[in-house]
Every structure is written in structure tokens, then in C-alpha cells.
Amino acid sequence: IAGITQAPTSQILAAGRRMTLRCTQDMRHNAMYWYRQDLGLGLRLIHYSNTAGTTGKGEVPDGYSVSRANTDDFPLTLASAVPSQTSVYFCASSARVNQPQHFGDGTRLSIL
Amino acid sequence: GQNIDQPTEMTATEGAIVQINCTYQTSGFNGLFWYQQHAGEAPTFLSYNVLDGLEEKGRFSSFLSRSKGYSYLLLKELQMKDSASYLCAGMDSNYQLIWGAGTKLIIKP
Numbered sequence: 327i328a329g330i331t332q333a334p335t336s337q338i339l340a341a342g343r344r345m346t347l348r349c350t351q352d353m354r355h356n357a358m359y360w361y362r363q364d365l366g367l368g369l370r371l372i373h374y375s376n377t378a379g380t381t382g383k384g385e386v387p388d389g390y391s392v393s394r395a396n397t398d399d400f401p402l403t404l405a406s407a408v409p410s411q412t413s414v415y416f417c418a419s420s421a422r423v424n425q426p427q428h429f430g431d432g433t434r435l436s437i438l
Numbered sequence: 439g440q441n442i443d444q445p446t447e448m449t450a451t452e453g454a455i456v457q458i459n460c461t462y463q464t465s466g467f468n469g470l471f472w473y474q475q476h477a478g479e480a481p482t483f484l485s486y487n488v489l490d491g492l493e494e495k496g497r498f499s500s501f502l503s504r505s506k507g508y509s510y511l512l513l514k515e516l517q518m519k520d521s522a523s524y525l526c527a528g529m530d531s532n533y534q535l536i537w538g539a540g541t542k543l544i545i546k547p
Contacts, residue, residue, distance in 0.1 A: 368442065368525070368537030369481070376533075384534065416480060423533035424468055429480035 329353070330430035332417050338436045339407050347402045347433050349417030357420045358400040359427060360384075360392060362413040369416065375400055376423050407437045440464050442538035444526045449544045450516055458511045458524050458541045466531020470502050470509045473525040475540065481525055484511070513543075521545045 330351045339345050351358065356377045361369040371384030375394040389411060391403045400419075404411055414434050418427040441463045450456040462470065469488040473481040487493055487502035487509060499512040511524055523540040530536060 366539060368539045369527075369535075370537070371534060374534070424529065426471065426483040426486055427535065428483065431480050 330417055330419055330428060332415075332430035332433050334433060335431070336434040336436075338438060341407055341409060341437055343407050345404045345407055345435070347404075347415055347417075347435070349400045349402070349430060350398050351400075351417075351419045351430075352398065353419060353421070353428070354397060355419035355421050355428075356397070357423050357425075357427075358394065359418040359420075360390070360400070360402045361416045361418065362386065362411075363416060363432075364413050372402065372415075409437045411435065412437045440528075440530060440536045442526055442528055442536055444524075444538040444541045446539070447542045447544065449546060450513075452516055452518060452545055452547050454516050455512065455514050456516060456543065458513075458526075458543065460509045460511070460526035460538060462507050462509065462526070462528040462536070464528040464530040464536055467504065468529040468531065468533055470500075471527045471529065471535065472500050472509075472511045473527065475523045475525055477522070484524075516545050518545050518547070 333348045359374045360372040370386045373392040375381045378397045416432045417430040420427045444460045472484040475481040485500035492501045497514045502509045525540045526538040527535040
């Protein structure tokens with residue numbers, strides 16, 4: 327089934343640890359995005375990639391990094407996790423930057 | 439600054455009609471999106487407006503007024519499964535989505 331796959335589904339992590347959230351899409355979409363969703367707030371863009379080989383910073387990039395080595399994969403890395411990074415993380419993709427975004431099922435991350 | 443405003447919560451009755459309003463301020467404008475998000479799930483795309491007017495898609499319709507910075511989502515013949523959060527998002531000049539906090543819609547029998 328075509329779509330976006332995120333892994334892991336959920337994770338509990340000790341503060342200071344490094345963590346990579348995985349995101350893979352099989353729709354050959356050019357653009358990919360990482361958001362975090364916190365209670366009472368709208369989705370906030372962390373990083374984005376308009377096409378393979380390029381990345382950009384969103385609204386809340388500090389403490390996160392991404393890479394886009396190919397069209398399908400867009401991993402998000404927390405270099406040294408802090409409790410304020412406790413959130414639900416969604417990966418999304420769109421065929422082009424001005425097209426609707428389609429979301430993965432999310433990763434629920436708790437930093438203790 | 440960029441901002442999206444929508445009501446926090448609304449309640450409606452099964453079978454009725456409900457209108458969820460959204461006002462937006464974005465740096466440039468490349469369209470207005472509506473998404474549905476059930477509790478614990480991912481957002482799913484509902485509609486996209488870039489020109490003024492009403493777009494109808496089954497029981498759901500979305501309206502845009504660019505001069506007023508205003509949109510609404512209209513849900514007809516409400517069903518219990520429509521209980522969800524509805525997210526309004528404006529696309530800015532950099533093609534990035536600015537999201538509202540969402541409107542939680544509660545449907546009562």
C-alpha cells in the first residue's frame with residue numbers, strides 16, 4: 327500500500343541520548359517535511375526538503391537535523407535529546423511544494 | 439507575523455450542519471488547506487482553496503475570501519464519525535504551511 331511509513335511508533339528516551347526517527351515514502355513525492363505536534367499548539371515545521379539533496383529549516387529547527395540522500399527517505403535526528411522535545415512527530419510528503427501534504431502515522435516520543 | 443485563528447472547540451448534533459471558521463495572516467498566500475485529525479491519528483487532507491469561492495466535495499465544503507483573510511469548512515448531515523479535530527492551514531509565499539491549533543468538533547446524538 328502506497329504511503330508514508332514512520333518508525334518507531336513510540337519511544338521512551340533518556341535525556342542526552344541520540345535518536346533518529348525514520349520516515350520513508352513510496353509515492354515518489356518530491357517534497358518531505360517533519361512536524362511536531364504539541365497539545366494546544368498547531369503543527370510546527372521542524373525541517374523540510376523540497377527535493378532530494380536539499381533541506382531547509384522550519385519554524386523550530388534547533389536540536390534537530392535532517393538529511394535527504396534520496397527521494398524516499400527523510401530521517402530526523404535528535405543529537406542530544408532534552409525533555410522539551412517530548413512530542414508527537416509527524417513526517418509528511420507532497421508531490422510538489424504547492425500540493426496537499428500526506429502524513430505518516432506519527433512517532434510518539436517521550437524524553438525523560 | 440503569521441497567524442491562523444480558529445475556535446478551540448465546537449459542539450453539534452448528529453444530522454445537523456456545522457461551520458468552522460478560520461482567519462489567516464500569512465506572508466504571501468498560496469492557498470488555504472483543511473485537514474481532519476481523529477484523536478491519536480495523523481491529519482488527513484480534506485480540501486484546498488486558492489481562489490475565492492466555495493468548493494464542494496460531498497458532505498464537506500470549503501469557502502475562501504482572500505480579501506478578508508477568511509475561510510470556513512462546512513460539514514453537512516453530520517455523522518458521529520465526524521467527531522475529530524479540524525485543522526486550518528495557510529500556505530505562505532515560501533510554500534510552507536502555517537497551522538492553526540485546530541477545532542475540536544464534538545458530535546452529540
